[in-house]
Amino acid sequence: MTHDRVVHAPRSECQVAAVAPGPLHCSFRLHERPRGDRRAPSRWQPRHRLRRLTIFAHNAPRARAVWAHWPVNLVDPDTLSVTSIAGFSVTDNYSGGHDDGATSVDEGGGTLYVTDRTNRMLFAVDPNAQAITGSVPLGGPPDYVRFVAATNELWVTEPGLQQLEIFKLGVDGVPVPDGAIPIENGPESLVIDEQRGRAYTHRWQKTTLAIDVQARSIVAEWPNACASSRGLALDEARGIVFASCVEGTAAALDVGHDGQLLSTMERGSGFDVIGYSTGLGHLYLAGGSCSCLVTLSVDAGGRLSFLDRADAPSSTHCVVPDDVGHAWVCDPDGGQLFRVDDRLPGAAR
DSSP, X not given: OOTTSOEEOSSEEEEEEEOOSOOOOOOOOOOOOOTTOOOOOOOOOOSSOXXXXXXXXXXXXXXXXXXXXXXXXXXXXXXXXXXXXXXXOOOSOOOSTTOSSEEEEEEETTEXXXXXXXXXXXXXXXXXXXXXXXXXXXXXXXXXEEEETTTTEEEEEEGGGTEEEEEEEOTTOOEEEEEEEEOTTOOEEEEEETTTTEEEEEOSSSEEEEEXXXXXXXXXXXXXXXXXXXXXXXXXTTTEEEEEETXXXXXXXXXXXXXXXXEEEEOSSOBOXXXXXXXXXXXXXXXXXXXXXXXXXXXXXXXXXXXXXXXXXXXXXXXEEOSSSEEXXXXXXXXXXXEEEEOSOOOOO
């Protein structure tokens, strides 16, 4: 794949938006564009490399939005027009990885919450005013931030301190520190299961943890078939959590039956941030060491089956879907974001 051409996988179409260097987080507002609309996006030019992708819905009046960081930019996913939000750390040099600037985002109550790894701060951002409304120091270098609706809290993974730091949200939406959960040999990745009042995260090797969000305690630990654990995704309705491993394994665990291992499959390698489409029943894994995007089907029983493998950038490690049949794939070193039109058959549900 290159930044200036459309690349076709065997049964999917990959459309590329060229961007300049900088880490990236994206959110894609749920919208009503017809599934058959295959318009290629325009190109945009921020100043830094891409990092990671995150999909969520927010209440801003701009109905279709992609959030790109360092600084934070509001990007229309159809035209890729950009509105920038200033106030985050910016460095002149990018040495690879994700140690600089804003590297994670989530939404709660219409406010965006952004972690900045350079200055170790957690920011609240008003997407309507396109401005930072508050900030608070973090205990250590952050990785993921996730909103927990049941407790009106933000949970931030800080693997360097082996803890999940927790912040309460006041009526103004500004986070206030409120304790931490120790996670030995972790935490890596984080997803919230609002239906069951659980959060799921990994230890770096071999196991996935279930945490009670009210009690703030680990209530279960399950083998996840990983030698080196990385990404997490969740089918909340069916109670299936998906784990990805650096070595290339994907696993499906039944959270309602003590983490029973439902299925595993090994295709590719170098996986980190993974994505799951509840509408299609497709699990997406992008790996740099395999230079590939792998799509797996998940049937009603949680069994994984191989659907497709397409070329992807050698620096990719993150992919997330939207709700209209696209997967978004990052290319950190190339400074590119790929939009993949998933035309593969949906899983039997």
